Amino acid sequence: MGRLSELFEPDSVAVVGATDREGAVGRAILENLSTGFAGEVVPVNPNRETVLGHECYPDLERAPAVDLAVVVVPPPVVLETLREIGETGIENVVVITAGFSETGSEGARRERELREIAEEYDLNVVGPNSLGIMSTAVGMNATFGPERAIEGGISFMSQSGAFITAVLDWANDQEIGFRDVVSLGNKSVLAETDFVRQWGEDPETEVIIGYLEDIDEGAEFIRASRDVTDDTPIVLVKSGRTDAGAHAASSHTGAIAGSERAYETGLEQAGVVRARSVQELFDYARALSGLPVPESESVAVVTNAGGPGVLTTDAVGDSTLEMASFTEETLEGLSESLPEEANVYNPVDIIGDADADRFAEALDTALADPNVGSAVVVSAPTAVLAYEDLAEVVVETRDRHEKPVVTAMMGGQRARAPEATLRESGIPNYFDPARAVSGLDALARYRDVRRRSRDDPATFDVDRERARRILERTKSRSGNQLGIESMDLLEAYGIPTPEGAVVDDPESARELAESIDGDVVMKIASPDIAHKSDIGGVKVDVPDAEVADAYEDLIARARNYQPDAQILGVQVQESLDLDGSTETILGMNRDPQFGPLLLFGLGGIFVEILEDTSVRVAPIGETEARDMIDDVKASPLLAGARGREPANTDAVVEAIQRLSQLVTDFPAILEVDINPLVAGPDDARAIDLVVTVDTEEL
Template sequence: MQADPAHNILRYDRQPLTPFFAPKTVAVIGATEKPGSVGRTVLWNLIGSPFGGTVFPVNPKWHQVLGIKSYPAIAEIPEPVELAVIAVPAQSVPGVIRECALAGVKAAIILSAGFKEIGASGIQLEAEVLAAARQGNLRIIGPNCLGLMCPTSGLNATFAGRMARRGHVGFISQSGALCTSILDWSDRENVGFSAFISIGSMLDVNWGHLIDYLGDDPETHSIVIYMESIGDARSFLSAAREVALSKPIIVLKAGRTKAAAQAAASHTGALTGSDDVLDAAFRRCGVLRVDNINDLFNMAEILAKQPRPQGKRLTILTNAGGPGVLATDALIRGGGELAPLAAETITALDQILPPHWSHQNPIDILGDATPERYAQSLAIAAQDPNSDGLLVILTPQSMTDPTQTAEQLEAIAAQIPGKPLLACWMGGQDVAPGELLLNQAGIFTFPYPDTATQVFNWMWRYHYSLQALYETPVLAVNEKCSFDQACQLPQTVRNAGRTLLSEFESKQLLAVYDIPTVPTRIAASQDEAIEIAEQLGYPIVLKLHSYTITHKTDVGGVKLNLANAEAVGIAYQQIQSGVAAADFLGVTVQPMVSLEGYELILGSSPDPQFGSVLLFGTGGQLVEIFQDRSLGLPPLNTTLARRMMEQTRIYEALKGVRGRHSVDLVALEQLLVRFSQLIANHPEIKELDINPLLVSEQQMIALDARVVLYEASVDLALLPKPAIRPYPSQYIAPWQTSQGLSVTIRPIRPEDEPLMVQFHQTLSEESVYFRYCHMIKLQTRVAHDRLTRICFVDYDREMALVVEALDPETGEKQVLGVGRLSKFHGRNEAELGILVSDRYQLQGMGTELLRRLVQVGKAEGLERITADILPDNTIMQRVCTKVGFQLQRSADLIRAEMVC
């Protein structure tokens, strides 16, 4: 049927943003000859750049502008207009947009200011503009923006003073003023652009739309972004994750201070700042965040030219000790490591270097190093299996030849296998010719060694983030347990007018998700507490049972290590006397658990942009003091859970330290996954803390838990939706084939990669050819990078259903068929594909998959579903007709189409 969804690059003629970047006709509404005006500058820039289209000025007060006939209204232009650039006062924009929509204009850039940045009246104007645009399917960039340039075609639809250089960097900025500064800077630094976009206040077109477009653009090799606000978080993360797999995305985000109000009652809330959450979101989708403009473009160029380091170990080669020490300090401070030299590397270097070389990393080849010595040393160091990257430092000493050394390195660079090579040529103008040679060879050079190692640290972190998108996670255990009880409990409490679950209720909720808790019982009297204690066995813990008090330790509501009935009775009285009668409902009684192990915190709190945010780290009473934590976005899989753990200092201890054995890290991963499922399944939960979560070699148990719900008056539909769409379990359903085989049809999961490998081994060449319209070898179809994209789908963009059954001989799970809906970028339409194992064809499976996909498409609000079918694939044609698709025949393909 259609092309491989893992490599389905949308053609430009089907991209709805194409009129912004390649318009055949442009109207400048508000064009004028007034010197210094925006309307005049935009018109001049358009006619002064050979983009190949026709420009029409629109202004009822002028008969011609800059020698070009002017029209009183866009409806008067004799040709269809694809792009309108609007430079009129804000109050006039809604009417102009209505006229554009009626005239069939496809895209508009609103340069005008005076919208939401001025307050309520501007917000109302934006609402009117958007409503008018929606009536005509008109897309908008802006308002309050500089416009956009497409240097590859010559289009300059801005009021900037100069045209950007042509290159391969796609640049998007929220700040128009910064755009003009970047243009000046890029001219000096010889940085070129494939697209240069000022996005403004993102009334319509947002980060995600533009990332999708630039991801499809063959002229764009990397994407750099200056961001002030993220806007639609899910759209950004969804697009960035897809594109980051093939093109680096680097972001400079303004504002690293904590701006979000913190919930005083929540440990998790106190540890979570909006900027920290943004960092976690960037890591989740493979985006690299930097701190200044130089780094923004440097990283774009380096990541586009150099291979990514597979780890954090760097080999430093230098002709002077001091710069090597500076480089080492910066490397270690940034989290990198010096690569230990292998024995064979030291032996090989001994053969070519003077006796007094450093014999360790950094490799000091001494001040009299010749170009040949540099080249030979680099060739040896590059082969060291312990090294993930190389940095060559040159200081201009009397016997140093920077230019010839650069020539030697250029020849060696092509032979270095899959490792980045960076260079630091110190010395200003004396080393400039050598720097030029290195840069032309794709070897990025730096003036200072600490800057070079900082960049290396960013490179391996970027690779570290991308790895999470490629690694195959392990399926969390107990994933099929029923969550009916869990779904009812929080909502029942919320309906009763309470927002705080008692400790007992909280532990009930955790237990449903198989998160181990201490056996806990409620006692409403002193005698009942003693009776329960006798049953459980001493020592005993008593805790305040209350629906209103948040932190029990603050009011003396926790009594530990009670050894007998008398101690239990006294503790009960003390807890009761320490709080008001209205807050006291009794106590919880639980056995005293050995505190041998590590105290962790696991929590969730809301973020205004990203919805619920997960927290993992060092717990206990001093949790806010230590602030050893990492953040993540639900839902997690085991790979993402491990990444959260790795980002904390406590993780090193969890692996085993000073004679202690490692905790069960696999079980801890799966516990985090189940916790994230809990959060994803319960939007009514505002905050949840498990503190402490006690872990050791022998046990893993939640000693205390606190769950806060949103008030019943809060409309959950109006809360920030999760930044990552959870697993769509509503599409799981059983089915039976015509041969009586019971199967489950469900959405695909990242953990399905091994099953997909086995599935592809069952396919005939004919089935493969009919599905992909060309032959793909088995080795290619089951390659890890390809299957990662197929299994680790974004459910907002794709929906793949697999048919799962148990192998009757082995009892193991197997995939028998796959159906997929892939949405087109920027359009509410999708393309479908179906593939069934040869052994299970002609049993109704393809028809059922197609019916299910149509149901999913309608539920997801799609407007149209299409498929391209080979003329020889008569079975698929009959299936499509049976389900209600219309077939249109052409010479090469048959198009199946359904309007949902």
């Protein structure tokens, strides 16, 4: 697949299926291309000699060479057309035609063949089932939508064509400009990751935004976005949920880490600023495309209206920002320049008779304060305040201090003209002060993205072949799970476990217990019984003399509970001192889009009740492993809260990274549940294990 620059800046475009028939998609696209596009437009249709005044060609072979082909032919003809495109050497294609995977099995078969043809000829294909694409750089509107975008720095992709038409109609009214617009359609070849990479290399794209319903190849999307967001912010609205989280999970991890959580985590790791609504999407985009990132979270509010000032303060409290504490010098400056009735503390209320000059003095003083990272100017219309003058002084003052400033000029028509002045200087204006704060919040979140520290995943010395042999045991079983009988899987990847083994008769249990110092823990070993403690399938602090009887009792309990369960024996295990340790859970659930989703949290029997867990998409490095621990509310327990001896968090961090390597090395592992992973002062050891395996992937 080649670079996509010619997709957005072609010198010539062919419309295959162009027609002059009223109401036809082929006509709408040709009309849109014929208005404003700087390049050549080439209609292709064997049944026409001319279309809308353009010479029409019977096929691409007899047409002039073009850089981009837009395909609007009936579904049965698309594949033949795509081959013709490949034979003529055209690299970039937009397939408008619907009737592919969105329509059923026959359409899905047709789409598979489309992908095969695209791969054979190395084609960049947008769609099928796409509204089309736009590029304001060359005035190209290769869509059948009713609106064309105005020029700007936002590049926009959407999985919904209808969303694009609605957004453009609204954005034109708001005078929000775009660089490129792409209707992704079915994403048979080109998907969101391809456009993230393209726009990340485009110096004219100031911010990337998108509406997505799913993400193909989530791990690759994370890698690409991480690189891009160092310089170009990405804001996405993600709608819809997969059904992965609704399936009955066979482990604690699977029950807790559902698919929506994978998206939340994956987008955060990618450095994406996630918006929850269309309004937020564009509020964030406007701030990110025109303002510098703030140096701190501290916000100053300057207003001529007490009520809106309080609303703004509440909005700051609801965000990741904080109200700035002014220095004594700032307070003195405000006191000297403002009327006695004004409030010089943040929010600064310069009272209702303020004109633009008073706003300028207060804003200038606030922005000069080293404790202020950004500012919100909130104004209500009065007879003494000209919004045009206010817009000019806000721009001038912002330019002097080079700190981000947003405005909330509350009003209707009165605010329209001043908005243009602000927009030209990259300052967004919002009617609602809460939305103004939200825009600043997005800037601060993006600043944190750029400041984040990342490290490459560690590669430990492991016994991969031993692990493979252990996983292959599932091939000889009726089910696809491994349990405590396979603790050596963890040992193969260097995750410590207590001394012990699974034995299949009482005498062997007694002999093993005698070789272990102290009393032992005994557990039923069955891949069919996941929650052993629920059936009395666990005995703790068993002395050597009682081991044989305990073995018989555990086997009987398992048989009574589930007569058809596969019983592999009983695990006899070293007993650990849990009083000075913390039980945690370490696990993985493989998400259909993002792959292995690691989970860490408070473990033991309360994990599903408390749900105090954190997740990351594997593979991860040491920094993210430590972040997983810090994100858990109960993490102070590991640090030694209430006089407890601190746990060896380094050992926990290493265990997380080693599990990350294991599940990355073996895509066949669907779920892992290590519960508990006991974190003590000296080490962290895995006590119990459930692994679910896709045997067809081995």
